[in-house]
Amino acid sequence: MSTDYSRSIRLGGLAAGVEETTLRERMESILIHLTADGHLPAAAETLEVLVADLRRWPVRLSLDPGLGPGRLDDQLIRRLVETAAGIDPDRPLRIGEAQSKAPLHLHVGTAPPSATTVAGAPDGHGARLRYTGHPFPLLNAPGTGLGAVLTAAMLASEAFKVVAGLPEGKFQVTPVIDFCPVLPGEQPGIVVAPLPALDQMLLGGGGAIGTGIALILDLLQVCGELTVVDREVFEEPNVTSYSIGSLADAAACLPKVRLIDARLRRIEVTPFHGTIQASIEAVDAGTLPWPRTVLGGLDSVEARHDLQRLQVDLTLDGSTGGPVGTTVALHEARPTGPCLRCYFKANHTGKSAEQRLHELTGLPLSRIARGHEPLTERDLECLDNQQRDVVAQFLGRPVCGLINAAELTGGTDEGFRPSAAFVAQQAACLVIGAWIARSTGLVSGPPRRIEYDTRFGPRPDQMIDHRLPTPGCVCQKDAALIKRIREARRTRR
Secondary structure (H helix, E strand, C coil): CCCCCHHHHHHHHHHHCCCHHHHHHHHHHCEEEEEECCCCCCHHHHHHHHHHHHHCCCCEEEECCCCHHHCCCHHHHHHHHHHHHHHCCCCCCEECCCCCCCCEEEEECCCCCCCCCEEEEEECCEEEEEECCCCCCCCCCCCCHHHHHHHHHHHHHHHHHHHCCCCCCCCCCCCEEEECCCCCCCCCCCCCCCCCCEEEEEEECCCHHHHHHHHHHHHCCCCEEEEEEECCECCHHHHHCCCCCCHHHHHCCCEHHHHHHHHCCCEEEEEEECCHHHHHHHHHHCCCCCCCEEEECCCCHHHHHHHHCCCCCEEEEEEEECCCCCEEEEEEECCCCCCHHHHCCCCCCCCCHHHHHHHHHCCCHHHHCCCCCECCHHHHCCCCHHHHHHHHCCCCCEHHHHCCCHHHHCCCCCCCCCCCHHHHHHHHHHHHHHHHHHHCCCCCCCCEEEEEECCCCCCCCCCEEECCCCCCCHHHHCHHHHHHHHHHHHHHC
16 A cells, blocks of 8 residues: 555645646655754654654655754654654655755754754643744743644644745745644643543544544543544545554554544543434434533534534534635634534535535435445446446445545545645644633633634734624524523433
8 A cells, every 4th residue: 555645745736836746746855854852841742743744745754863862762763763654664764864955954842953944842732933043932831742743733834835835925934933722822831730631522523633633632641531423434545634543544444433542542432433413313312422512623514513513512623724725723612602603604505525426426325425334336236337437446445535535526626625734733732722721711701713824823913803603693593492402411411
């Protein structure tokens, strides 16, 4: 099985406005060199995430473990090599000094070598980045798992600007970046310890953002209970766009809920392999616990509207999108409003993903609804010759994995914006930051919407607004009914 870079290359091509073939050639010629201060708290976690993020591009990658007291330990180096090989065994992480001057040098730490392009360090739950010539201040707190993921994702974001060759006006280089997803308007250094255990919580969606959320929860060493809902299986294209999972996991066609369950070693996970609608039915039947908090990582308006119908106390929805797929956002929603329907309006004119797949393949909508079931020869019987030729190449693959398949869309589906791990991780950081802030009382008041484009970086003075319910929305018109539904589910618990 070879590594499929189509999604990461497509994201770069859209952002740079170049042909994907041209961009791939550019990426394959670029060397990214890494160094790190082994004494820095959370340096190991930051490096592991960063190596994985960069290996999800077809670039050359090297790591200098350093010398003396700050040298990276051999066990960490072995893990980094194994992580890279799990994503692409044909492009190994080379260990040692850069053989030639690398056009891009990233450093994890606060005292980088003079040749470093950009350095980053986790500070508590936040991140600090500095370009060459800009000194770091003293860090306020040891880095946490959240700070590590954010630092790695932001370093990868800076690398993306160079690797993709973004043209002037399509990005911004900010020499000094200080950001905390828990308190976006404050300096990094916030640490909440111990974190509350997960209680009556559900993760909706095990895709790019959902796996990012799982990665952060694991590195934060959070305990508790979590229901995870997703109907799809992990496939080869997901290896280069999700935060966890290897080629071996893709070959095994693991359900995404099982992939997340395996990663969350300290959390008791209830995996629900099905749709959000099916999970609501299970809640009302008493076979699945009703959550009070939902972390959302879904990729469609329809699924978000379904998620809202759980009518939980607080929904923290993360999203990626924007003109080229590099914008990240957090939407805080409540059953009394603003709800997810206030944030995301229904598209009554556009076709659903299932309808588009039906038209492309001829597969009946009733069969597409059983999205987790692999295609078999029997599914070809109801198709004409042309449709059979199209669908036959996907035998053995689950139907749900075909909705955004490049082979079917031909790259013409304007509604599809591919994500990348470093983008989705920043959305996931906003979600987990909001959970920490809300669950510990650091933030109160009305729900917030937080948004920024990773090509330009976070701007705390411009990226946050408080939202009010939309007049006439379901959450306002049906407030009495929603209250009765919540009371019934609370009693059923």
